[in-house]
Amino acid sequence: MQWRRRHCCAHIVKALSVLGVLVFLVHQVWQPRLTGMPWWKGHPVVFGGDGLQISKPTVNSSSKDVIWKSVIVPQETVKTDSNVSRENEIDLIEKNTTSNSSQNAERNARSAGNGFFPYIINEPDKCAKLNSPFLVLLVTTEARKVEARNAIRETWGRQSAFQGLRVIRLFLLGKTEGELGLIQQKTLATESQRHHDIIQQDFMDTYKNLTIKTMMGMKWVATFCPRASYVMKTDSDMFVNTEYLIYKLLRPDLTPKKNFFTGNNMRNFSPNRNQDSKWYMPRDLYPNPRYPPFCSGTGYVFSGDLAMKIYQVSLTVPYLHLEDVYVGVCLAKLQIEPTPPPNEFLFNHWRVSYSSCRYSHLITSHGFNPNELLKYWHHLQNNKHKACLYLYNKKA
Ligand SMILES: *[C@@H]1O[C@H](CO)[C@@H](O)[C@H](O)[C@H]1NC(C)=O
Ligand SMILES: *[C@@H]1O[C@H](CO)[C@@H](O)[C@H](O)[C@H]1NC(C)=O
Ligand SMILES: *[C@@H]1O[C@H](CO)[C@@H](O)[C@H](O)[C@H]1NC(C)=O
Ligand SMILES: *[C@@H]1O[C@H](CO)[C@@H](O)[C@H](O)[C@H]1NC(C)=O
Numbered sequence: 001m002q003w004r005r006r007h008c009c010a011h012i013v014k015a016l017s018v019l020g021v022l023v024f025l026v027h028q029v030w031q032p033r034l035t036g037m038p039w040w041k042g043h044p045v046v047f048g049g050d051g052l053q054i055s056k057p058t059v060n061s062s063s064k065d066v067i068w069k070s071v072i073v074p075q076e077t078v079k080t081d082s083n084v085s086r087e088n089e090i091d092l093i094e095k096n097t098t099s100n101s102s103q104n105a106e107r108n109a110r111s112a113g114n115g116f117f118p119y120i121i122n123e124p125d126k127c128a129k130l131n132s133p134f135l136v137l138l139v140t141t142e143a144r145k146v147e148a149r150n151a152i153r154e155t156w157g158r159q160s161a162f163q164g165l166r167v168i169r170l171f172l173l174g175k176t177e178g179e180l181g182l183i184q185q186k187t188l189a190t191e192s193q194r195h196h197d198i199i200q201q202d203f204m205d206t207y208k209n210l211t212i213k214t215m216m217g218m219k220w221v222a223t224f225c226p227r228a229s230y231v232m233k234t235d236s237d238m239f240v241n242t243e244y245l246i247y248k249l250l251r252p253d254l255t256p257k258k259n260f261f262t263g264n265n266m267r268n269f270s271p272n273r274n275q276d277s278k279w280y281m282p283r284d285l286y287p288n289p290r291y292p293p294f295c296s297g298t299g300y301v302f303s304g305d306l307a308m309k310i311y312q313v314s315l316t317v318p319y320l321h322l323e324d325v326y327v328g329v330c331l332a333k334l335q336i337e338p339t340p341p342p343n344e345f346l347f348n349h350w351r352v353s354y355s356s357c358r359y360s361h362l363i364t365s366h367g368f369n370p371n372e373l374l375k376y377w378h379h380l381q382n383n384k385h386k387a388c389l390y391l392y393n394k395k396a
Protein backbone atom coordinates (compact mmCIF):
# COMPACT_ATOMS: atom_id res chain seq x y z
CA MET A 1 0.00 0.00 0.00
CA GLN A 2 2.70 2.40 1.14
CA TRP A 3 4.84 1.64 -1.85
CA ARG A 4 1.99 1.99 -4.26
CA ARG A 5 1.01 5.38 -2.95
CA ARG A 6 4.55 6.68 -3.34
CA HIS A 7 4.73 5.21 -6.80
CA CYS A 8 1.53 6.97 -7.77
CA CYS A 9 2.84 10.29 -6.42
CA ALA A 10 5.94 9.94 -8.53
CA HIS A 11 3.71 9.59 -11.58
CA ILE A 12 1.84 12.71 -10.68
CA VAL A 13 5.07 14.63 -10.25
CA LYS A 14 6.24 13.39 -13.62
CA ALA A 15 2.96 14.36 -15.26
CA LEU A 16 3.13 17.82 -13.66
CA SER A 17 6.63 18.47 -14.92
CA VAL A 18 5.68 17.43 -18.45
CA LEU A 19 2.70 19.79 -18.19
CA GLY A 20 5.04 22.55 -16.98
CA VAL A 21 7.32 22.10 -19.95
CA LEU A 22 4.28 22.19 -22.26
CA VAL A 23 3.00 25.41 -20.71
CA PHE A 24 6.46 26.91 -21.09
CA LEU A 25 6.60 25.96 -24.75
CA VAL A 26 3.14 27.34 -25.51
CA HIS A 27 4.08 30.53 -23.70
CA GLN A 28 7.24 30.85 -25.78
CA VAL A 29 5.39 30.30 -29.02
CA TRP A 30 2.90 33.03 -28.14
CA GLN A 31 5.57 35.65 -27.73
CA PRO A 32 5.13 38.64 -29.97
CA ARG A 33 7.71 38.25 -32.66
CA LEU A 34 8.58 38.88 -36.22
CA THR A 35 9.18 35.97 -38.47
CA GLY A 36 12.60 35.08 -39.70
CA MET A 37 15.88 34.74 -37.93
CA PRO A 38 16.43 36.10 -34.45
CA TRP A 39 16.85 39.78 -35.04
CA TRP A 40 19.97 40.22 -32.91
CA LYS A 41 21.79 37.77 -35.13
CA GLY A 42 21.13 40.18 -37.97
CA HIS A 43 23.09 43.04 -36.48
CA PRO A 44 25.65 42.63 -33.77
CA VAL A 45 24.75 45.63 -31.65
CA VAL A 46 26.09 46.15 -28.18
CA PHE A 47 24.56 48.74 -25.95
CA GLY A 48 27.03 50.41 -23.66
CA GLY A 49 29.85 49.61 -26.05
CA ASP A 50 31.90 52.16 -27.90
CA GLY A 51 29.31 52.68 -30.58
CA LEU A 52 28.33 50.57 -33.49
CA GLN A 53 28.51 50.14 -37.16
CA ILE A 54 25.76 49.17 -39.46
CA SER A 55 26.29 45.84 -41.05
CA LYS A 56 25.15 44.32 -44.26
CA PRO A 57 25.16 40.58 -44.82
CA THR A 58 26.96 38.66 -47.51
CA VAL A 59 27.02 34.92 -47.78
CA ASN A 60 30.34 33.08 -47.97
CA SER A 61 29.75 30.80 -50.91
CA SER A 62 32.13 28.08 -49.73
CA SER A 63 30.99 27.85 -46.09
CA LYS A 64 27.41 29.21 -46.50
CA ASP A 65 27.98 31.37 -43.43
CA VAL A 66 26.46 34.80 -43.23
CA ILE A 67 29.18 37.42 -42.95
CA TRP A 68 28.47 40.82 -41.48
CA LYS A 69 30.50 43.66 -42.86
CA SER A 70 30.55 47.24 -41.78
CA VAL A 71 29.24 49.49 -44.47
CA ILE A 72 29.23 53.23 -44.69
CA VAL A 73 25.74 54.51 -45.20
CA PRO A 74 25.82 57.53 -47.49
CA GLN A 75 24.66 60.67 -45.74
CA GLU A 76 23.45 63.72 -47.51
CA THR A 77 25.46 66.77 -46.63
CA VAL A 78 23.83 69.82 -45.16
CA LYS A 79 25.27 73.21 -45.80
CA THR A 80 26.54 74.47 -42.47
CA ASP A 81 24.92 77.85 -42.85
CA SER A 82 21.59 76.29 -43.70
CA ASN A 83 20.00 76.84 -40.32
CA VAL A 84 19.61 80.58 -40.72
CA SER A 85 18.20 80.62 -44.22
CA ARG A 86 15.99 77.67 -43.37
CA GLU A 87 14.44 79.56 -40.50
CA ASN A 88 13.65 82.51 -42.75
CA GLU A 89 12.12 80.20 -45.30
CA ILE A 90 9.85 78.64 -42.70
CA ASP A 91 8.84 82.03 -41.35
CA LEU A 92 7.82 82.97 -44.87
CA ILE A 93 5.60 79.93 -45.17
CA GLU A 94 4.04 80.88 -41.87
CA LYS A 95 3.38 84.44 -43.01
CA ASN A 96 2.03 83.22 -46.34
CA THR A 97 -0.36 80.84 -44.68
CA THR A 98 -1.54 83.15 -42.00
CA SER A 99 -1.69 86.42 -43.91
CA ASN A 100 -4.03 84.93 -46.46
CA SER A 101 -6.75 83.84 -44.13
CA SER A 102 -8.79 86.88 -43.30
CA GLN A 103 -11.99 84.98 -43.86
CA ASN A 104 -10.62 82.27 -41.66
CA ALA A 105 -9.30 84.51 -38.93
CA GLU A 106 -11.13 82.77 -36.13
CA ARG A 107 -10.21 79.34 -37.39
CA ASN A 108 -6.57 80.26 -37.51
CA ALA A 109 -6.61 81.88 -34.11
CA ARG A 110 -7.56 78.42 -32.89
CA SER A 111 -5.08 76.64 -35.12
CA ALA A 112 -2.21 75.05 -33.26
CA GLY A 113 -0.56 78.40 -32.72
CA ASN A 114 2.53 76.35 -33.01
CA GLY A 115 5.74 78.01 -33.92
CA PHE A 116 4.57 81.38 -32.78
CA PHE A 117 6.05 80.87 -29.36
CA PRO A 118 9.66 81.98 -28.98
CA TYR A 119 12.29 79.50 -27.84
CA ILE A 120 13.49 79.73 -24.27
CA ILE A 121 16.01 76.94 -24.81
CA ASN A 122 17.05 75.75 -28.24
CA GLU A 123 19.73 73.59 -29.82
CA PRO A 124 19.89 75.03 -33.33
CA ASP A 125 23.21 73.39 -34.20
CA LYS A 126 22.62 69.98 -32.72
CA CYS A 127 21.63 68.37 -35.98
CA ALA A 128 23.95 70.31 -38.29
CA LYS A 129 26.94 69.04 -36.32
CA LEU A 130 25.86 65.49 -37.00
CA ASN A 131 25.15 65.98 -40.67
CA SER A 132 21.83 64.28 -41.36
CA PRO A 133 20.88 61.95 -38.55
CA PHE A 134 19.15 58.67 -39.11
CA LEU A 135 16.72 59.14 -36.25
CA VAL A 136 15.52 62.05 -34.14
CA LEU A 137 13.87 61.05 -30.86
CA LEU A 138 11.39 63.70 -29.72
CA VAL A 139 10.38 63.04 -26.13
CA THR A 140 7.64 65.11 -24.54
CA THR A 141 8.31 65.73 -20.86
CA GLU A 142 7.82 68.28 -18.06
CA ALA A 143 10.43 70.22 -16.12
CA ARG A 144 9.89 68.25 -12.89
CA LYS A 145 10.60 64.88 -14.53
CA VAL A 146 14.37 65.12 -14.17
CA GLU A 147 14.80 61.49 -13.16
CA ALA A 148 12.80 60.23 -16.10
CA ARG A 149 15.02 62.21 -18.46
CA ASN A 150 18.16 60.91 -16.81
CA ALA A 151 16.92 57.34 -17.05
CA ILE A 152 16.17 57.81 -20.76
CA ARG A 153 19.63 59.31 -21.32
CA GLU A 154 21.15 56.16 -19.85
CA THR A 155 18.86 53.68 -21.56
CA TRP A 156 16.92 53.86 -24.78
CA GLY A 157 17.84 57.45 -25.56
CA ARG A 158 21.60 56.99 -25.29
CA GLN A 159 22.95 58.79 -28.32
CA SER A 160 26.45 57.36 -27.91
CA ALA A 161 25.13 53.82 -28.25
CA PHE A 162 24.61 54.60 -31.91
CA GLN A 163 27.81 56.35 -32.88
CA GLY A 164 27.98 54.56 -36.18
CA LEU A 165 24.44 55.72 -36.84
CA ARG A 166 23.45 59.24 -36.00
CA VAL A 167 20.69 59.36 -33.43
CA ILE A 168 19.56 62.57 -31.75
CA ARG A 169 17.55 62.83 -28.55
CA LEU A 170 15.51 65.92 -27.71
CA PHE A 171 13.21 66.58 -24.79
CA LEU A 172 10.31 68.91 -25.52
CA LEU A 173 9.08 71.28 -22.83
CA GLY A 174 6.87 74.27 -22.26
CA LYS A 175 7.24 76.44 -19.20
CA THR A 176 5.80 76.36 -15.70
CA GLU A 177 4.35 79.49 -14.15
CA GLY A 178 5.11 81.04 -10.79
CA GLU A 179 7.74 80.54 -8.13
CA LEU A 180 8.09 76.83 -8.84
CA GLY A 181 8.52 77.64 -12.50
CA LEU A 182 11.46 79.94 -11.73
CA ILE A 183 13.22 77.29 -9.68
CA GLN A 184 12.58 74.61 -12.29
CA GLN A 185 13.81 76.91 -15.03
CA LYS A 186 17.20 77.27 -13.34
CA THR A 187 17.58 73.52 -12.96
CA LEU A 188 16.52 73.06 -16.54
CA ALA A 189 19.09 75.57 -17.80
CA THR A 190 21.84 73.67 -15.98
CA GLU A 191 20.57 70.36 -17.32
CA SER A 192 20.49 71.80 -20.81
CA GLN A 193 24.08 73.06 -20.59
CA ARG A 194 25.19 69.65 -19.51
CA HIS A 195 23.29 67.49 -21.99
CA HIS A 196 22.29 69.80 -24.85
CA ASP A 197 19.12 67.81 -25.43
CA ILE A 198 16.36 70.20 -24.38
CA ILE A 199 14.18 72.47 -26.43
CA GLN A 200 11.66 74.67 -24.74
CA GLN A 201 9.26 77.32 -25.94
CA ASP A 202 7.37 80.00 -24.13
CA PHE A 203 3.95 78.37 -23.73
CA MET A 204 2.35 76.97 -20.61
CA ASP A 205 3.24 73.35 -20.07
CA THR A 206 -0.22 71.83 -19.66
CA TYR A 207 -1.97 68.72 -20.90
CA LYS A 208 -4.16 70.78 -23.21
CA ASN A 209 -1.07 72.34 -24.75
CA LEU A 210 0.45 69.02 -25.71
CA THR A 211 -0.33 69.64 -29.37
CA ILE A 212 1.68 72.87 -29.25
CA LYS A 213 4.55 70.88 -27.78
CA THR A 214 4.40 68.24 -30.50
CA MET A 215 4.24 70.88 -33.21
CA MET A 216 7.25 72.59 -31.66
CA GLY A 217 9.10 69.32 -32.26
CA MET A 218 7.83 69.05 -35.85
CA LYS A 219 8.88 72.60 -36.55
CA TRP A 220 12.27 72.03 -34.97
CA VAL A 221 12.94 69.07 -37.26
CA ALA A 222 11.64 71.00 -40.28
CA THR A 223 13.86 73.96 -39.44
CA PHE A 224 17.03 72.57 -37.95
CA CYS A 225 17.11 68.99 -39.14
CA PRO A 226 15.20 68.78 -42.42
CA ARG A 227 17.22 65.85 -43.77
CA ALA A 228 16.76 63.49 -40.85
CA SER A 229 15.69 60.11 -42.20
CA TYR A 230 13.21 59.33 -39.43
CA VAL A 231 11.62 60.90 -36.38
CA MET A 232 10.01 59.24 -33.40
CA LYS A 233 7.72 61.15 -31.07
CA THR A 234 7.19 59.55 -27.67
CA ASP A 235 6.77 60.32 -23.95
CA SER A 236 9.09 60.23 -20.97
CA ASP A 237 7.20 57.40 -19.25
CA MET A 238 7.80 55.00 -22.12
CA PHE A 239 10.01 52.02 -22.65
CA VAL A 240 11.36 52.18 -26.19
CA ASN A 241 13.42 49.45 -27.77
CA THR A 242 15.40 51.81 -29.97
CA GLU A 243 17.60 49.05 -31.29
CA TYR A 244 14.67 47.03 -32.54
CA LEU A 245 13.03 50.13 -33.99
CA ILE A 246 16.16 51.07 -35.92
CA TYR A 247 17.40 47.74 -37.14
CA LYS A 248 14.22 45.79 -37.55
CA LEU A 249 11.59 48.33 -38.54
CA LEU A 250 13.42 51.26 -40.12
CA ARG A 251 16.41 49.39 -41.55
CA PRO A 252 19.37 51.75 -42.09
CA ASP A 253 20.56 49.52 -44.93
CA LEU A 254 17.58 50.59 -47.06
CA THR A 255 16.86 53.90 -48.76
CA PRO A 256 14.89 56.01 -46.26
CA LYS A 257 11.16 56.00 -46.92
CA LYS A 258 9.11 59.09 -47.71
CA ASN A 259 5.59 59.94 -46.57
CA PHE A 260 5.88 57.14 -44.05
CA PHE A 261 4.02 57.24 -40.74
CA THR A 262 3.52 54.32 -38.38
CA GLY A 263 2.71 53.45 -34.79
CA ASN A 264 -0.19 51.94 -32.91
CA ASN A 265 -2.85 52.47 -35.54
CA MET A 266 -6.18 53.73 -34.26
CA ARG A 267 -8.85 53.30 -36.86
CA ASN A 268 -12.53 54.23 -36.84
CA PHE A 269 -12.34 55.79 -33.42
CA SER A 270 -15.21 58.05 -32.41
CA PRO A 271 -14.65 61.25 -30.46
CA ASN A 272 -15.32 60.83 -26.75
CA ARG A 273 -18.26 63.07 -25.86
CA ASN A 274 -18.17 62.41 -22.14
CA GLN A 275 -17.13 65.65 -20.46
CA ASP A 276 -15.45 63.87 -17.56
CA SER A 277 -13.10 61.95 -19.80
CA LYS A 278 -9.45 62.82 -20.30
CA TRP A 279 -10.13 62.33 -24.00
CA TYR A 280 -13.27 64.50 -24.13
CA MET A 281 -13.74 66.17 -27.47
CA PRO A 282 -16.39 68.91 -27.65
CA ARG A 283 -18.70 68.62 -30.64
CA ASP A 284 -18.04 72.20 -31.73
CA LEU A 285 -14.30 71.54 -31.97
CA TYR A 286 -14.68 68.28 -33.83
CA PRO A 287 -18.18 67.63 -35.17
CA ASN A 288 -17.47 64.50 -37.26
CA PRO A 289 -18.59 61.16 -35.81
CA ARG A 290 -15.21 59.54 -36.51
CA TYR A 291 -11.57 60.50 -36.29
CA PRO A 292 -9.35 59.86 -39.27
CA PRO A 293 -6.80 57.07 -38.69
CA PHE A 294 -4.17 58.21 -36.21
CA CYS A 295 -1.38 56.64 -34.18
CA SER A 296 -1.31 56.66 -30.39
CA GLY A 297 0.76 59.55 -29.07
CA THR A 298 2.66 57.19 -26.77
CA GLY A 299 4.95 56.48 -29.70
CA TYR A 300 4.79 57.05 -33.41
CA VAL A 301 7.47 57.10 -36.06
CA PHE A 302 7.59 58.96 -39.34
CA SER A 303 9.91 59.82 -42.18
CA GLY A 304 11.76 63.13 -41.81
CA ASP A 305 10.08 64.71 -44.83
CA LEU A 306 6.75 64.60 -43.01
CA ALA A 307 7.88 66.96 -40.24
CA MET A 308 7.74 69.89 -42.65
CA LYS A 309 4.55 68.72 -44.33
CA ILE A 310 2.70 68.16 -41.07
CA TYR A 311 3.92 71.42 -39.64
CA GLN A 312 2.93 73.36 -42.71
CA VAL A 313 -0.54 71.85 -42.99
CA SER A 314 -1.09 72.36 -39.25
CA LEU A 315 -1.15 76.09 -39.88
CA THR A 316 -4.52 75.60 -41.55
CA VAL A 317 -5.91 72.92 -39.21
CA PRO A 318 -7.90 74.16 -36.20
CA TYR A 319 -6.37 73.32 -32.84
CA LEU A 320 -7.32 70.08 -31.09
CA HIS A 321 -5.69 69.40 -27.74
CA LEU A 322 -5.43 65.63 -28.37
CA GLU A 323 -2.10 65.73 -30.13
CA ASP A 324 -2.27 62.28 -31.71
CA VAL A 325 -5.72 62.95 -33.14
CA TYR A 326 -4.52 66.34 -34.31
CA VAL A 327 -1.57 64.84 -36.17
CA GLY A 328 -4.02 62.32 -37.65
CA VAL A 329 -6.18 65.16 -38.94
CA CYS A 330 -3.09 66.81 -40.46
CA LEU A 331 -2.17 63.53 -42.17
CA ALA A 332 -5.70 63.15 -43.51
CA LYS A 333 -5.46 66.61 -44.96
CA LEU A 334 -2.16 65.63 -46.57
CA GLN A 335 -3.89 62.48 -47.82
CA ILE A 336 -1.32 60.28 -46.13
CA GLU A 337 -2.49 57.06 -44.48
CA PRO A 338 -0.55 55.76 -41.48
CA THR A 339 1.11 52.45 -42.37
CA PRO A 340 0.15 49.56 -40.08
CA PRO A 341 3.27 48.19 -38.32
CA PRO A 342 4.46 44.73 -39.45
CA ASN A 343 2.82 43.22 -36.39
CA GLU A 344 0.34 44.41 -33.84
CA PHE A 345 2.60 43.78 -30.85
CA LEU A 346 5.27 46.34 -31.73
CA PHE A 347 3.72 49.59 -30.52
CA ASN A 348 1.95 49.18 -27.20
CA HIS A 349 0.18 52.08 -25.53
CA TRP A 350 -0.36 49.98 -22.43
CA ARG A 351 2.18 48.27 -20.27
CA VAL A 352 3.23 44.88 -21.55
CA SER A 353 4.23 42.58 -18.69
CA TYR A 354 7.96 42.21 -18.76
CA SER A 355 9.91 39.29 -20.08
CA SER A 356 13.21 39.73 -21.88
CA CYS A 357 11.79 37.66 -24.72
CA ARG A 358 8.80 39.93 -25.19
CA TYR A 359 10.72 43.13 -24.72
CA SER A 360 13.37 42.21 -27.23
CA HIS A 361 10.61 42.00 -29.84
CA LEU A 362 8.61 45.13 -29.24
CA ILE A 363 9.17 48.83 -29.80
CA THR A 364 7.08 50.59 -27.16
CA SER A 365 5.55 49.77 -23.80
CA HIS A 366 3.83 52.37 -21.63
CA GLY A 367 3.89 53.42 -17.99
CA PHE A 368 7.40 53.15 -16.56
CA ASN A 369 8.89 55.05 -13.69
CA PRO A 370 12.63 55.79 -13.97
CA ASN A 371 13.73 52.99 -11.65
CA GLU A 372 11.73 50.38 -13.47
CA LEU A 373 13.04 51.62 -16.77
CA LEU A 374 16.65 51.25 -15.62
CA LYS A 375 16.00 47.85 -14.07
CA TYR A 376 14.21 46.32 -17.03
CA TRP A 377 16.55 47.91 -19.55
CA HIS A 378 19.62 46.42 -17.97
CA HIS A 379 17.97 43.07 -17.61
CA LEU A 380 17.06 43.16 -21.27
CA GLN A 381 20.58 44.08 -22.35
CA ASN A 382 21.96 41.10 -20.45
CA ASN A 383 19.33 38.65 -21.60
CA LYS A 384 18.16 39.62 -25.05
CA HIS A 385 20.59 37.28 -26.74
CA LYS A 386 19.42 34.16 -25.03
CA ALA A 387 15.78 34.74 -24.20
CA CYS A 388 14.07 33.28 -27.23
CA LEU A 389 16.78 31.07 -28.63
CA TYR A 390 14.88 27.89 -27.99
CA LEU A 391 11.93 29.10 -30.01
CA TYR A 392 14.03 30.17 -32.95
CA ASN A 393 16.21 27.11 -32.94
CA LYS A 394 13.07 25.01 -33.10
CA LYS A 395 11.71 27.04 -35.97
CA ALA A 396 14.96 27.03 -37.92
C1 LIG B 1 34.63 31.43 -46.36
O1 LIG B 1 34.66 30.19 -45.75
C2 LIG B 1 35.88 29.45 -45.94
C3 LIG B 1 35.69 28.06 -45.36
O2 LIG B 1 35.16 28.15 -44.05
C4 LIG B 1 37.03 30.23 -45.32
O3 LIG B 1 38.25 29.55 -45.51
C5 LIG B 1 37.10 31.61 -45.94
O4 LIG B 1 38.09 32.40 -45.30
C6 LIG B 1 35.75 32.33 -45.81
N1 LIG B 1 35.79 33.58 -46.56
C7 LIG B 1 35.50 34.75 -46.00
C8 LIG B 1 35.53 35.92 -46.92
O5 LIG B 1 35.25 34.86 -44.81
C1 LIG C 1 22.77 78.54 -36.53
O1 LIG C 1 21.97 79.47 -35.85
C2 LIG C 1 22.47 79.92 -34.64
C3 LIG C 1 21.50 80.89 -34.03
O2 LIG C 1 20.21 80.65 -34.48
C4 LIG C 1 23.85 80.61 -34.85
O3 LIG C 1 24.39 80.99 -33.63
C5 LIG C 1 24.78 79.62 -35.53
O4 LIG C 1 26.00 80.26 -35.81
C6 LIG C 1 24.16 79.10 -36.78
N1 LIG C 1 25.01 78.07 -37.33
C7 LIG C 1 25.59 78.19 -38.49
C8 LIG C 1 26.46 77.07 -38.86
O5 LIG C 1 25.40 79.14 -39.22
C1 LIG D 1 4.03 82.44 -50.70
O1 LIG D 1 2.90 82.55 -51.51
C2 LIG D 1 3.18 82.95 -52.85
C3 LIG D 1 1.86 83.14 -53.57
O2 LIG D 1 0.93 82.15 -53.24
C4 LIG D 1 4.07 81.90 -53.50
O3 LIG D 1 4.41 82.28 -54.81
C5 LIG D 1 5.33 81.73 -52.70
O4 LIG D 1 6.13 80.67 -53.21
C6 LIG D 1 5.01 81.43 -51.27
N1 LIG D 1 6.22 81.40 -50.46
C7 LIG D 1 6.55 80.39 -49.68
C8 LIG D 1 7.81 80.54 -48.92
O5 LIG D 1 5.85 79.41 -49.54
C1 LIG E 1 -4.91 83.83 -50.94
O1 LIG E 1 -6.00 82.96 -51.18
C2 LIG E 1 -6.60 83.13 -52.47
C3 LIG E 1 -7.79 82.21 -52.56
O2 LIG E 1 -8.06 81.57 -51.38
C4 LIG E 1 -5.54 82.87 -53.54
O3 LIG E 1 -6.11 83.06 -54.82
C5 LIG E 1 -4.35 83.76 -53.36
O4 LIG E 1 -3.31 83.41 -54.26
C6 LIG E 1 -3.79 83.64 -51.96
N1 LIG E 1 -2.73 84.61 -51.76
C7 LIG E 1 -1.52 84.30 -51.26
C8 LIG E 1 -0.59 85.42 -51.05
O5 LIG E 1 -1.23 83.15 -50.97
Ligand SMILES: *[C@@H]1O[C@H](CO)[C@@H](O)[C@H](O)[C@H]1NC(C)=O
Pocket residue numbers: 202203204205206207208209
Ligand atom coordinates in the same frame (compact mmCIF):
# COMPACT_ATOMS: atom_id res chain seq x y z
C1 LIG F 1 -1.35 77.09 -23.54
O1 LIG F 1 -0.27 77.98 -23.55
C2 LIG F 1 -0.65 79.32 -23.77
C3 LIG F 1 0.62 80.16 -23.88
O2 LIG F 1 1.39 80.09 -22.73
C4 LIG F 1 -1.54 79.80 -22.64
O3 LIG F 1 -1.95 81.13 -22.89
C5 LIG F 1 -2.75 78.89 -22.57
O4 LIG F 1 -3.54 79.24 -21.46
C6 LIG F 1 -2.34 77.46 -22.47
N1 LIG F 1 -3.54 76.67 -22.63
C7 LIG F 1 -3.92 75.77 -21.75
C8 LIG F 1 -5.21 75.11 -22.03
O5 LIG F 1 -3.26 75.48 -20.77
